[in-house]
Amino acid sequence: MSTNDARNRAVTMKDVAAHAGVSRTAVSLVLNGRHDVTLASETRARVLQAAADLGYRPNAGARALAQQRSDWYGLVTEIVTAPFAVEVIKGAQDRASSDGKYLLIASTESDPVAESAAIERLLEQRVEGLIYAATWHRAVNVPEIAREVPTVLVNCFDAEGRYPAVVPDERAGGRRAAERLLAAGHRRIGFVNLDPGIPAAVGRREGFHAALREAGVEPDDLLEISGHATAHGGFDAAAELLELREPPTAIFCANDRMAMGAYDAIKERGLRIPRDIAVIGFDNQELISAYLRPALTTIALPFEQMGSVGVDLLAETTAGESTDTKIVTVDCPLLERSSV
Amino acid sequence: MSTNDARNRAVTMKDVAAHAGVSRTAVSLVLNGRHDVTLASETRARVLQAAADLGYRPNAGARALAQQRSDWYGLVTEIVTAPFAVEVIKGAQDRASSDGKYLLIASTESDPVAESAAIERLLEQRVEGLIYAATWHRAVNVPEIAREVPTVLVNCFDAEGRYPAVVPDERAGGRRAAERLLAAGHRRIGFVNLDPGIPAAVGRREGFHAALREAGVEPDDLLEISGHATAHGGFDAAAELLELREPPTAIFCANDRMAMGAYDAIKERGLRIPRDIAVIGFDNQELISAYLRPALTTIALPFEQMGSVGVDLLAETTAGESTDTKIVTVDCPLLERSSV
């Protein structure tokens, strides 16, 4: 057990040096494992022993000040409303810590003023870079102040392309969903899409169509509905689809919440999933998709990976290896469960 | 737009002092809004102007070093698996920032080694206190190292009572659920409980019984089942209840996931909620409860509030106002929706 606690003045390098009978420099060198300078291995051992004896703990702030380098990245996100934010954080944190960097997380509520203030705070802490993450894929306006430090966007992008960004490959995801359904033999596939215009709706639809055409199926407008992106929206849209003269044998819901609603509409009609009608979702919102009956086959949004790729991009930029504002796209894998 | 950016050496207080033609002390005094000393308001104005001109931004780390006070709290939690962690973070962050404190968030995966390491890291950053939050209410073993700094537990408690803690009032929650059902006229109420032994199961059951007895209803063992705490577990348990010779007219599910399963069991039998049978949940896992059809009436777990109370407790302890390890209990409100 260490000998210092919050009450006693913390053990410093000076104490360690004194205890080991060496200079502060020596201590610093040893403790930082600097092998570019050669020191007597006996000295090294003495220092290590002294540090252990005294329960020495480096002061990260002091080191940052001396080195002019904080080892911190700031992550700003709308944490409150975001079941997804957690995954981005997880991915970013893991990746960052493998680089010896830490994450300072600032949550905002998409209030631009609060957002700028939050970033200001991060800059006062001298973060070396910023990750700006959105909860749904879209164009964003990053506060100007973010330009003072390398910044990368996650699950969003700058309308004028001024920042590097990482976003999900919506198109490939839509294609993958369609292909899965086609592979199961479906030809009449209903599509319950999100609000038209947003990147997720556009991309998923494009991929969906591309896959259909490649399989020789012409997309049918009658089978496509844009619903309100909730369970209720999914319920209504699915109900509409099922009332068609020639109803689809499968439904692709552009998110899991709508799929949840579609399940209800389907079950209400006494139909069985997937025997009578197959359903595939998008997002992989675990809480829903894993617990629906039957469990929902869906396309996952790779939040964790986006977080980690975001940090990669940031590391590159910080290191000055690259200053171009490329947009990296990450794949949306299929999660096979039991609804197809 | 400010005149400094990441490339140029940042503007320091010295620069501001020079620009304003005053001493560094004066700058420090003005910028910290110290009204205990009196300075010429003209000086004050000059300093402010200079700071603005130069785009001065205080260096939080340097200030912390000088003041021997970081203004940081560390929050450690199993973030990955936790849809709830976010809410605790939100509550804690809001409360902390109103005290001028920041939160350093460390996520662990309930691996004790990683956990100690994470705390070690926080201590290196010289956090003034620690909040240790669990994702489900239980007794925990906090790493010894946490003792070096004031620490409070959220949604968990130390088996030996060595730390102050804030936990949900499970008992009152269970009582509230029962009372709601009783108020709707139900007398035969099924109870699908969590794994026996855990605080949530024990407390909710006690409260449930207490309310029943007060209403003159004797708890009936036949109506109580401990299920696996998932949608499947809820499905099976509800099915069992519905097969009873005298089935219940309402079911209290000890969490929303089980309620989700119960819905399916109920609907499969052609029964309507709440007309034929009422359902009440616990936890208020929004993604589920708000989107089920009908939306689920449930008892909310007050994560956000626990986070904020946790910070309060920590502030007290840090300020030395209190060193006792009291356990604060916070209320679980009823969320009225449409299933009762």
Add this chain to the structure above:
DNA sequence: ATGAAAGCGCTAACAG
């Protein structure tokens, strides 16, 4: 190989 000394940006006594 080791130690002395300067400095990172800021605060806080204390003297003017």
Add this chain to the structure above:
DNA sequence: CTGTTAGCGCTTTCAT
């Protein structure tokens, strides 16, 4: 009311 001085804990030349 202002300026000087001395740290805070650590890193990093630069002599020795």
